[in-house]
Amino acid sequence: MSTARRAAVNLLLPVVYVLLFIPAGLLTRLFRDPLHRKPDRSATSYWTDTGPTT
């Protein structure tokens, strides 16, 4: 990457983060945490079935 382009990217990154990622993060977490960061002690299993029939 050229220096000019790198500088442009460095300026843009915080803008993108604030305008896109922070709102998207807050919004998704209103419904559910995409990373399931807290265990669910009441669940019986965490497996996701990937087989063809299930």
Next chain:
Amino acid sequence: MPTALGISAFYHDSAAALVDAGTIVAAAQEERFSRRRHDPAFPAQAARYCLTEAGTKLDDLDRIAYYEDPRRKFHRVLWTQIGTAPRGFGTFRHVLPEWLAWKRRATETVRDRLQDLDLGTVPPIDCYQHHESHAASAFLPSPYESAAILCVDGVGEWTTTSLWRGTGDRVEPVAELRFPHSLGMLYSAFTYFCGFKVDSGEYKLMGLAPYGTPRYAPLIRERLVDIKPDGSFRLDMRYFAFLLGRVMTGRPFEKLFDGPRREPEAPLTEREFDLAASVQQVTEEIMLRLARTARERTGESRLCLAGGVALNCVANGRIVEEEIFDELWIQPAAGDAGGALGAAFLAARAPDGRSHLQQGRDAMRGARLGPGYTDQHIQAYLDSHGLPYTRLSSAELSRQVAAELADGKVVGWFQDRMEFGPRALGCRSILGDPRNPEMQSVMNQKIKFRESFRPFAPIVLAEDAEEYFQLRQPSPYMLLVAGIAEKQRRDTPGQQGARGLDRLRETRSAIPAVTHVDHSARIQTVDDADHPVLHRLLSDFKTQTGCAVLVNTSFNVRGEPIVASPQDAYRCFMRTNIDTLALGDFLLHKADQPEWKESGDWREEIPLD
């Protein structure tokens, strides 16, 4: 016949592997050529080597098989950023530019780099899922017609743990667990916290565990990881920092485990012993439950393992010990290097099934899949540098080396094709006499230049393994730990009153150099068909001494990749206090060699491991 070149790259331990209709032609890790340990760069030299070994050009291949799906991985990176916002800007700024620039289209980079080799036109590139590649590497070369497959690692795209069923030449998914809930990450967090390097120090943590008591295990189960009876689990991410940045653990973790992490190279304390023992116990518990679920859900009686966690040979040994399956087969390149092999297998299946099954063996040929050197090549190298040697017949050389080993000498053993995977399995090895109580510290200090809390690994004639070890099945790739047989034991630990790491110096068996403080050993069983040269050496040693075991450690110094070429081997021989070097049929003695001169201190050039 379908031919494919498998590539794994850009994360850790890049590799290339060439498979021709279900037969492995060649496989090697880039680090051995570039001499950069765990080199993550595009494996240009390994790919070139594979093509040379096969005598083909890129045009002759049907497929390039890439070991993971860069787009899905990019999605995971994006979702992680969304999920951690607004706290994750540090990683966002660091990680996103390279993903936008090229990583999300890594296959295009692979195509360009292959084109740069100037070996013809690049065939179409197929991407497989990261865990699909692991699963294929675990099952397709295994000696089983059908089996359950379990892959456990840090993370690929989303999957961190996956269960499959292998039948014929197919691997079918059954179930999975997803990022960030990862046993590999849990183990790495403790590796980091105990002051070792992530992605390579895990092995040390495992070696440290027998010194400790698992007093933190209840705390780990209660706070860090919720384990269900079926082995599925979730981490409580409030205690981990790897989503947010470059480190694995932060404040909450420190609070839980009595203070800040141990600084690298700082003295080891009781706390690290106990942390290692604790995380090892929890890991074993999860692995055993996963194995039981694999058995229940597939109904298979054999299990194949891959993924970085499958290098935890203590946990593997427990699965064997608990008799959950009749038999276990572990891909020797269980880490991401093996993904190249798995992907190549998926892309180049034989039309008439897996032919190695007819011989009742696995397809790995003892992992001897890397570059080999002819006697002409070795002689040309030695002659051109004026290095004094004795040339013997293979049988004479074997007897002579056995005699020197019995005499207490340390021997550099360079034979055959180089091993694929992280372990030296007797082709690029340093060997010694395991009966000698001094051998442990001699090999550590004079050759590896390290203090070690880990004993060396034994190699044993497969037919005599039961004499020495409590092992229920063969362990051809040093991936199973088992106890030393009762009749070889000499006392009980702690009897001589040593404490901490000094306990390793106590003699607790007839083969002290390979016996850990809990009377366990990381065993490699050597059979005649897979490893004829090494088998002969062990047989000669047994004839001369009555002992069918040798000490085996990788041919390198601390922090350096295992030697690949005769040049590498000679350099390591001269830099260290290895007494004798056996290069193919050529025997070199240290006393005869010209003085070794080097500008600067080579030890400063090699990073700490």
